[in-house]
Amino acid sequence: MSTETAETTTTAPTAVLRADGLKVATTGGKEILHGVSFALTPGKIMALVGESGSGKTTAGLACLGHFRTGLQHTGGSILLSDSTDLLELSDAGRRALRGGSVSYVPQDPALSLNPAMRIGEQILEVLRVHGYGSTEAERRERLAGVLTDVGLPADADYQRRWPHQLSGGQQQRVGIAMAFACRPEVMVLDEPTTGLDVTTQALVLQTIHQLAAKHDVAGLYITHDLAVVAEVASDVAVMLEGDVVEAGSVKEVLYSPQHRYTRKLLNSVPDLAGRRRIGDVSAITGEHTVVDPDAGTQAASEPSTGTQPTGRRAAVSDRAPEPAAATQPATNDDGALLSVSDLRLAYGDNQVLDGIDLALAEGESMMLLGESGSGKTTLARCIAGLNDAYQGSVALSGNTLERGTRQRSADERHRIQYVFQSPFSSLNPRRTIAESVEVPLQMSGKLNAKQRRAKVQEALDQVRLGATYLDRRPGQLSGGERQRAAIARALVNAPSVLVCDEVTSALDVSVQASIIDLLRTLQVDTGMAMLFVTHNIALARHISQRLAVLQKGRIVDLGPTGDVLENPQHSYTRELLTNVPSL
Amino acid sequence: MSIIESQPTTPEESPGTVAREVETPPGLFRRMLRQKQAKIGIAMTGAVVLVAVIGPLLLPWATGYTSTEFSGRPFQPDGVFGTDNLGRDILSRFLDGGLRLLIYAALATGLGMILGSAAGMLAAYQGGTLDSIIMRGNDVLLALPQLVFALLAITVLGPQGWVLVTVIGITHAPRIARVTRSAASAVITEDFVRAAEMYAVPRWKILAKDVLPNITGPLMVELGLRMTYSIAAIASLSFLGLGLQPPTAGWGLMINENRIALTVQPWGVILPVLAIAVLTVGSNLITDSLARASATVEESK
Numbered sequence: 001m002s003t004e005t006a007e008t009t010t011t012a013p014t015a016v017l018r019a020d021g022l023k024v025a026t027t028g029g030k031e032i033l034h035g036v037s038f039a040l041t042p043g044k045i046m047a048l049v050g051e052s053g054s055g056k057t058t059a060g061l062a063c064l065g066h067f068r069t070g071l072q073h074t075g076g077s078i079l080l081s082d083s084t085d086l087l088e089l090s091d092a093g094r095r096a097l098r099g100g101s102v103s104y105v106p107q108d109p110a111l112s113l114n115p116a117m118r119i120g121e122q123i124l125e126v127l128r129v130h131g132y133g134s135t136e137a138e139r140r141e142r143l144a145g146v147l148t149d150v151g152l153p154a155d156a157d158y159q160r161r162w163p164h165q166l167s168g169g170q171q172q173r174v175g176i177a178m179a180f181a182c183r184p185e186v187m188v189l190d191e192p193t194t195g196l197d198v199t200t201q202a203l204v205l206q207t208i209h210q211l212a213a214k215h216d217v218a219g220l221y222i223t224h225d226l227a228v229v230a231e232v233a234s235d236v237a238v239m240l241e242g243d244v245v246e247a248g249s250v251k252e253v254l255y256s257p258q259h260r261y262t263r264k265l266l267n268s269v270p271d272l273a274g275r276r277r278i279g280d281v282s283a284i285t286g287e288h289t290v291v292d293p294d295a296g297t298q299a300a301s302e303p304s305t306g307t308q309p310t311g312r313r314a315a316v317s318d319r320a321p322e323p324a325a326a327t328q329p330a331t332n333d334d335g336a337l338l339s340v341s342d343l344r345l346a347y348g349d350n351q352v353l354d355g356i357d358l359a360l361a362e363g364e365s366m367m368l369l370g371e372s373g374s375g376k377t378t379l380a381r382c383i384a385g386l387n388d389a390y391q392g393s394v395a396l397s398g399n400t401l402e403r404g405t406r407q408r409s410a411d412e413r414h415r416i417q418y419v420f421q422s423p424f425s426s427l428n429p430r431r432t433i434a435e436s437v438e439v440p441l442q443m444s445g446k447l448n449a450k451q452r453r454a455k456v457q458e459a460l461d462q463v464r465l466g467a468t469y470l471d472r473r474p475g476q477l478s479g480g481e482r483q484r485a486a487i488a489r490a491l492v493n494a495p496s497v498l499v500c501d502e503v504t505s506a507l508d509v510s511v512q513a514s515i516i517d518l519l520r521t522l523q524v525d526t527g528m529a530m531l532f533v534t535h536n537i538a539l540a541r542h543i544s545q546r547l548a549v550l551q552k553g554r555i556v557d558l559g560p561t562g563d564v565l566e567n568p569q570h571s572y573t574r575e576l577l578t579n580v581p582s583l
Numbered sequence: 584m585s586i587i588e589s590q591p592t593t594p595e596e597s598p599g600t601v602a603r604e605v606e607t608p609p610g611l612f613r614r615m616l617r618q619k620q621a622k623i624g625i626a627m628t629g630a631v632v633l634v635a636v637i638g639p640l641l642l643p644w645a646t647g648y649t650s651t652e653f654s655g656r657p658f659q660p661d662g663v664f665g666t667d668n669l670g671r672d673i674l675s676r677f678l679d680g681g682l683r684l685l686i687y688a689a690l691a692t693g694l695g696m697i698l699g700s701a702a703g704m705l706a707a708y709q710g711g712t713l714d715s716i717i718m719r720g721n722d723v724l725l726a727l728p729q730l731v732f733a734l735l736a737i738t739v740l741g742p743q744g745w746v747l748v749t750v751i752g753i754t755h756a757p758r759i760a761r762v763t764r765s766a767a768s769a770v771i772t773e774d775f776v777r778a779a780e781m782y783a784v785p786r787w788k789i790l791a792k793d794v795l796p797n798i799t800g801p802l803m804v805e806l807g808l809r810m811t812y813s814i815a816a817i818a819s820l821s822f823l824g825l826g827l828q829p830p831t832a833g834w835g836l837m838i839n840e841n842r843i844a845l846t847v848q849p850w851g852v853i854l855p856v857l858a859i860a861v862l863t864v865g866s867n868l869i870t871d872s873l874a875r876a877s878a879t880v881e882e883s884k
Binding site: 384385386405406408410413418420421422425426427428429430431436439440443489 | 778
């Protein structure tokens with residue numbers, strides 16, 4: 001580890017901030033960081049990469065001399081300009097430093113800006129607190145300057161706006177402007193683009209990159225997204241459970257990774273071109289390994305023919321669809337399993353869905369792609385009957401369905417299943433996994449308790465959670481395991497359509513990879529159709545045969561995945577494709 | 584400095600999450616018991632409850648008299664604590680007077696909890712018109728002072744046990760309903776309730792199995808608090824002569840009967856006052872620590 005950091009510093013000997021053997025522990029004595037070292041150089045951005053719980057945010061906040069409640073500094077130092085140790089400073093000294101020489105950009109701009117304060121005032125406040133400039137006029141000049149720097153209009157009108165009048169990307173740029181206002185030497189950016197759409201993310205990343213290069217600011221970019229790292233950073237340190245396991249330039253680490261954890265992370269990153277196969281996760285996070293010989297052959301086939309599931313396991317699927325139906329799904333709309341026609345939904349003046357026509361054949365997987373606010377979740381919920389305020393029709397095997405789930409027949413309810421976005425919210429924390437998973441069976445009322453438990457166990461086996469999970473509660477499970485349990489609940493009645501609403505967006509990349517792997521295997525095994533709703537276009541080739549692009553309640557592009565990606569018809573799709581960060 | 588002070592801590596970002604997810608957090612009661620004040624509260628409440636429960640069984644064996652028997656002349660220092668206004672043994676009346684108070688208080692609290700939590704959950708779950716009707720009805724009930732409402736009902740219906748329990752239960756209900764509604768409305772937005780909805784689980788079952796278990800924390804706190812109020816209300820009504828009726832022994836009634844001789848024979852007042860005070864302070868301590876214990880669960884979520 002130490003040799004690697006030495007390497008980075010030799011290229012630019014004047015490190016502006018240097019963490020050396022940083023150790024942080026909980027007040028209970030459990031060590032969170034076991035001696036983390038890195039160095040930041042002016043004009044360059046270093047990325048700190050790791051999964052949830054790896055300690056990357058703790059390390060980032062330590063650069064500001066801050067430790068979250070319950071954590072304390074137990075060893076090592078953070079040197080600013082090779083002279084002052086940040087962690088030895090008094091509280092007053094640290095306060096002066098924060099926002100001045102070292103500044104911080106938090107993850108969610110909507111939470112970090114004061115909603116009752118005009119944005120110009122908020123930036124001015126930072127300048128005043130740090131005594132930037134000698135007169136108010138000087139500070140106002142700086143305010144205009146910094147707004148221009150982050151690519152926002154600097155006129156008085158704009159400065160008088162409230163945070164809610166800005167888009168997410170603009171809010172985040174205001175956050176960056178606040179951090180940048182006092183000309184800091186170091187900026188700590190804590191996942192600043194995680195909540196943003198790809199197009200906005202591209203803009204924000206560009207802003208950060210330009211700022212660092214133009215003003216010689218050193219950046220510490222905390223993220224879990226390796227594709228973003230490739231776009232923005234020049235150096236990278238990979239963290240695993242409180243240790244930096246690999247560090248070096250982006251080229252070295254991302255393209256010839258040495259540590260097996262880095263390799264595993266890289267393997268999990270979804271790839272728009274479909275060259276790599278994601279998944280096949282090694283056991284490093286404790287997630288169950290997905291062993292699926294067929295998935296290998298599938299991924300090995302050419303991307304353009306990736307729409308054709310080749311290695312189908314006929315033995316497992318008793319009601320597997322005709323291969324022909326899966327090969328040419330677009331042609332047989334008449335015999336479609338699920339068809340949505342002219343679906344409309346409006347809340348007041350806000351037209352959320354504006355005439356959606358969609359058909360899903362048996363055994364087909366379709367991705368529904370859209371940014372936040374495009375209406376994708378609303379559409380998914382209308383199909384599942386969770387939202388009954390729509391007009392138009394949803395038909396299953398030719399029979400038009402009632403609008404709400406309670407009006408639909410038990411059989412119709414069984415056949416369409418819905419998996420929720422957040423596994424942290426979709427399972428009742430007071431129920432055991434078995435109790436949660438058996439709810440759909442209980443409602444059908446055909447089986448007794450013993451049969452139900454056997455069925456639940458079967459479903460848990462399908463999602464690769466063993467019988468040991470039956471009597472655990474969600475609090476004892478990791479995010480990925482919870483999502484598997486939620487999928488098991490959807491599978492327990494053997495649905496014909498599985499609607500997955502952003503099921504991986506709350507999960508780490510490696511967990512995402514294993515969930516995607518699982519869903520694909522399940523889809524092939526059971527022959528169910530799947531509607532995979534997501535905002536992440538990079539997953540397209542990994543999950544779906546067809547791709548529908550949703551924008552402002554309309555489907556703007558629809559076709560086989562390969563066709564849409566290689567030959568997008570709509571300008572919106574083209575814009576999305578150009579902005580996707582990639583390795 | 585707002586940029587520094589605001590740190591977004593998403594659940595999956597804090598390093599402690601992993602450890603927390605693996606260990607089972609100790610249950611609500613175990614966390615409560617870890618606090619010193621909970622132990623003190625349990626000891627205090629336990630002592631009074633013990634006296635109240637065992638007391639009636641000891642009569643007349645322990646004191647030689649039942650609670651309604653005349654042992655001598657009024658306000659004489661006969662026996663351990665003397666005699667009361669009619670010459671009955673104070674200790675016997677004290678030992679016999681607690682259980683009825685506790686049972687009435689418990690029944691009233693239970694009734695209030697059932698009515699209040701059902702109304703609150705229903706209002707939160709259904710929303711819309713029903714929510715408005717329930718909550719505005721609550722406001723009307725809240726506008727009537729608890730004791731005045733009880734006085735009114737008892738004067739009309741007569742001072743009987745069931746009237747006492749029902750009236751106090753009903754006056755508790757709107758307060759409990761408010762707490763329940765706010766706790767439940769946070770749970771109802773969770774996806775697992777939507778999932779149950781999707782599987783067409785009957786609505787009462789969603790409330791009983793998905794919502795109720797997730798709001799037990801605030802409800803337990805409310806339960807403790809309302810229990811204290813019930814005890815106080817029944818004791819006050821008895822004091823005013825509208826609760827337990829003579830010659831039945833009751834702590835509130837004893838205070839009223841014997842207060843005229845406070846300087847001559849103070850035990851007739853001091854004993855019941857002490858018991859009620861210890862009980863109230865004890866149950867408040869328990870409630871407090873329950874509240875703290877359930878707050879730590881909320882935080883760790």
